[in-house]
Amino acid sequence: MRQKHNIFELYADNLEMLAEKLSDVLGRPVTVEDANHRLVAYSSHEPETDPARLATIVGRRVPDTVISSLWHSGVIARLLESEDPIRVPAMKEIGLSERVAIAIRSNTGVLGYIWVVEAEGPFTEEEMGVLKQAAAAARVRMAQWQMQRHKDEGAQADLFWQLLTGHLQTESLVREKAAKIGITLPSLFHVVVLQFASDVKERRQQQVLERFSAEAHFRIVFRAVDKSELVLLCTPLVYKTRTDVVLRLEAMNRNLQAFFKEEYRGLASGGLYNDYSKLEASYQEALLLLQIKQRFQEETAGVVYYADLGFYRYLPLLWQESRKHGSNNECVARLRAYDLExxxxxxxxxxxxxxxxxxxxxxxxxxxxxxxxxxxRLKRISEVGGIDLTDMDQKVTLYLDLKAEKFGDG
Incomplete structure (x- = not known):
């Protein structure tokens, strides 16, 4: 059977012309990015666009807030795994309208992406096929682009997001990816998340880096921005025990609080690890610590390291278990009903x-x-709630159930 002619082959050496041709065929705005989300080409045909596309064109790179949302929502992971175009739902909070996207692939992996705004209604199957042809035609030129640029910060940021979202599952694969972009990974690491009152801009990132550099106790290997959070992959330079690291983190937390004042919301570190397949775990620990600190500000005000949360780190599990089985502490329920009446x-x-x-x-x-x-009051609590306040097991259960309830209601 004769192979169907690819209408985009004539434009394969010029991605700007390819983007224009694709836009003409589809009647929709087109953007071409490399694998690190830098702008490579875009069409001038703009019957309708959105803030995310405009910001990408102006900044020559997809904004960090958009990249982080695409990772968290699983869109990038789906693109990395699919050879066909995928539909991307609107994300109004980051200025992203409905899109169709496809990865530009080589034999060794993903070279970039083509994004098309669904400005005039959903794609037909025929249009999906057209987009797939365009991605195939762009492959050679995108490979040349990647060879020129693959060692810069964009590649590092993309690798970091793959690690944060658990896309790379083994230590050997992580080190192989790092070696390809010229990064030597330290043997010991932890993820630190700094939270601010507003979105983190480049100037604030530089100020944080200056503070860490002045302390000279940590080296920042990678960094990424997720709206108001600055996510850092750190390695201790001198003091490598948990106690030493916690003391240095506490000092850094005080330093940042004094410098940024009311704009600064806090610091949280996941656990120390030496296996990079555990990097996502360290990230999730830091995020949970921030969440707990928001719910229990007074009780956890001085905690900066996940393992120091004690029983508080189990509250999400207790709350989930309670919701799963629809079970509430009957003693608490009786007291609440009595108080209401x-x-x-x-x-x-x-x-x-x-x-x-x-x-x-x-x-x-x-x-x-x-x-x-x-x-x-304690006598009435015992009578109304059916509680034995001399029974340690019952008191511990009550205490944890009340804490878990406060976590869930927060």
Missing amino acids: HHSELLHTLTVFLAHDSNVKTAADALHIHMNTLNY
Whole structure:
């Protein structure tokens, strides 16, 4: 059977002309990017566009907020795995309207991407085939582009996002990818996330790097931006025990707080690892620590290292288990119902009492009531809730259930 002619072969040596031709055929705006999300070519045919495309054209690269959202939503992972075009839903929060995208492939991997805005309705199957032809025609020229540029920051950022999202599953594959872009990975690492009150711009990144450089205790291997969060892959330079690393992180946290003041929301570090297949785990630990710190600001104010969370790191699992089985603590439910009916504060009293290690004096002080008043309330708590306040197991269960509930309601 005779192979169908590729209408884009005449434009294979000039990606700008290829983008224009594809746009003419489809009647939609076209953008061509390399594998590191740098702008390579784009069409001038713009019946309709969106902020994400405009920002890419102006900045000559896809904005960090768009890249991070595409990774988190799984769009990039799908593109890396598919040889066919995929539909990308709108993400209004980052200015991205509906698109169809396809990876430009070589025998060794992905060279870049073609993105087409669905400006005039969904793609037909025939249009999907046209886009696939364009990607095939662009392959040789994109390979030349990658050979010229593959060792710059874009390649590093893309590798870092692959690691953060668990796209690279083995230590050997990670080191192979790093070697290809000229990166020597340290033996010990942890992911640190810095959270700010607003989106992280380039100037703020530089200020953070200056602070880390001045301390000279950590080296930043990679960095990425996810809206208001700056994500760093760090390696300790001198002090490599957990205790030493935590002390240095605490000092850095104070330094950043003093420098950025109210714009700074905090620092969180995942665990130390020496296996790069665990990098995603370190990232998720740092994100969970930030989440816990937001829910329990007073209790975890000084915590910067995931393992130091203690039982707080298990609260998401406790909450999920409770939601999964639809089970609530019956003692807590009875106290809440009683408080609602009688406008009392038995549940709050119990929470404070447990938080102060069942010490009547310190709990009464915290509640600003007399010890006799507290003793009376504790008696009513036992009666209404069916609680034995001398039973340690029951108190621990109540304490954890109340904490898990607060985490879920946060």
